[in-house]
Amino acid sequence: MIAEIVKNSNLYNARRSVEKNRGSSGVDRMPVTHLEQYLKLNREALVSSILDHSYVPQPILGVSIPKGNGKTRQLGVPTVIDRVLQQAVSQVMTPKFEVEFKDHSYGFRPRKNAHQAVLRSQKYINEGYQHIVDIDLKNFFDEVEHYVLLQLIFRKVKCPTTLRLIRKWLRAPMQIGGKLVKRRKGIPQGSPLSPLLSNIMLHELDRELERQGLKYVRYADDFSIYAKTKQQARKVGNSIYKFLKNKLKLPINREKSGIRRPVNFELLGFGFVPTYRKGERGQYQLVVGKRHGRNSNRPSNA
Numbered sequence: 001m002i003a004e005i006v007k008n009s010n011l012y013n014a015r016r017s018v019e020k021n022r023g024s025s026g027v028d029r030m031p032v033t034h035l036e037q038y039l040k041l042n043r044e045a046l047v048s049s050i051l052d053h054s055y056v057p058q059p060i061l062g063v064s065i066p067k068g069n070g071k072t073r074q075l076g077v078p079t080v081i082d083r084v085l086q087q088a089v090s091q092v093m094t095p096k097f098e099v100e101f102k103d104h105s106y107g108f109r110p111r112k113n114a115h116q117a118v119l120r121s122q123k124y125i126n127e128g129y130q131h132i133v134d135i136d137l138k139n140f141f142d143e144v145e146h147y148v149l150l151q152l153i154f155r156k157v158k159c160p161t162t163l164r165l166i167r168k169w170l171r172a173p174m175q176i177g178g179k180l181v182k183r184r185k186g187i188p189q190g191s192p193l194s195p196l197l198s199n200i201m202l203h204e205l206d207r208e209l210e211r212q213g214l215k216y217v218r219y220a221d222d223f224s225i226y227a228k229t230k231q232q233a234r235k236v237g238n239s240i241y242k243f244l245k246n247k248l249k250l251p252i253n254r255e256k257s258g259i260r261r262p263v264n265f266e267l268l269g270f271g272f273v274p275t276y277r278k279g280e281r282g283q284y285q286l287v288v289g290k291r292h293g294r295n296s297n298r299p300s301n302a
Helices: 008-021 032-051 080-098 114-126 146-154 160-171 194-211 230-246
Strands: 060-066 072-077 131-136 174-176 179-181 215-219 222-227 258-260 270-274 284-288
Touching: 008 032, 008 080, 032 080, 032 160, 080 160, 080 194, 114 215, 114 222, 114 270, 114 284, 131 230, 146 160, 146 194, 194 215, 194 222, 194 230, 222 230, 230 258
Parallel strands: 060 174
Antiparallel strands: 060 072, 131 222, 131 258, 174 179, 215 222, 270 284
């Protein structure tokens, strides 16, 4: 696999993708505008260091951004060189995993989006699945155990050099306020590889949900399960809580998790209100969610 990753054409496409996304500089302060010239001069040495395992990624720059609820989220910004290399790995790995990913996983995937996820949720609700198991994964991107993730990647990626490269990125320290902080778990949000890695991890959740024959919607680490009775919802919630804890080693935020009815449930910025139209009992329409300034009398055009 590593031969595909370091091919000139793949690295070129990776560079173009990073340039298109722009983004800020990492700890070395190199801007994306310097990428083309840097790679012209250093591509061969860079590839050689990857192949002989001497390549060491630079620390990740920790940046706090507001979440909108008064709290902040920690983003990890790799250097532009590391972003190119991660993008190159993602371009080769994604097709190998994408063929197995489930239809009801909508986050960070080709031809999938948040709007489709919300419409799927509305469809389930309007079909009578109105007891919703809403599980909040506690700081998912910070809690992923590296050994669990690497075992899942190894199922399809047998290339030792590629695996070593991914492990180095996962373990790269983060620079926060000028100090280096060791990282022993977590996927840095902000890297080109993190969306694929998060989907590889949570694909195991999708498999378990489908094994149990459940109705669900997942957008990255935001997922919900739909049941026809509260009893069934409670049973499903307990089962999935145990699966996440025991199999994937992922903690749940119990304060933010629970069984919701449609009027008390929001998904990706949308809420659900009854239509109140004659002959449409139990049907719900989409509205902008309360956390996004909802006026409950004004349905969206979704």
